[in-house]
Amino acid sequence: MRLLYFAWVREKIGLATEDVDLPPDVATVEALVAWLKQRGEGYDEAFARPQVVRAALDKVHVKPSAAIGAAREIAFFPPVTGG
Known part of the structure; x- marks a missing residue:
């Protein structure tokens, strides 16, 4: 599975992307975090306040309770604000 990190999530982790093998018990975004x-x-x-970090499974925004299923990519990013 490919994990993507954006903005300050990427800065704190020190990586923009990584490929991982998830343990069998990691079935939801919340469990992955x-x-x-x-x-x-x-x-x-990076995940000290997990309620702030957003996630997308295969480019579709999801809630923390979402099942990972057969997703090939999960992206994590802070909320975007603008003016």
């Missing part, structure tokens, strides 16, 4: 937080300090900082 919990798993990522355990991978190191940068991940823990």
